[in-house]
Amino acid sequence: MEETLNNIDEKLESALLGLKSLTVENFDSTFNSALNQMKEAHELRRDIDLNELSDNCSEKIKKINNNAKLIQETYDNMVNRYEEEIQFLKNSLKVSLNQKKIAKYVKEV
Helix, strand or coil, X not given: CHHHHHHHHHHXXXXXXXXXXXXXXXXXXXXXXXXXXXXXXXXXXXCCCHHHCCHXXXXXXXXXXXXXXXXXXXXXXXXXXXHHHHHHHHHHHHHHHHHHHHHHHHHHC
């Protein structure tokens, strides 16, 4: 049982590191790897009964819960960062199109 908890913890830590190192260039491979690690941890978690765990496993469970919260925060931050970048690009494109319209209007006048 403790070995399973260690395995879950390792997979969540690996997923967290993957999410933290995510960039536009490595998004596909890194995100998919992190997602697979989280899925595997979830599968392992499904196989254990928390009521049957000994008291010495409580620290490991706290660490696992903490890593799960960190993954959620990291993911939320990543989504927010990409949303901000998309909004910036939208605004930049809009400004560029407006400048093009103004230049075309000035040429015609």
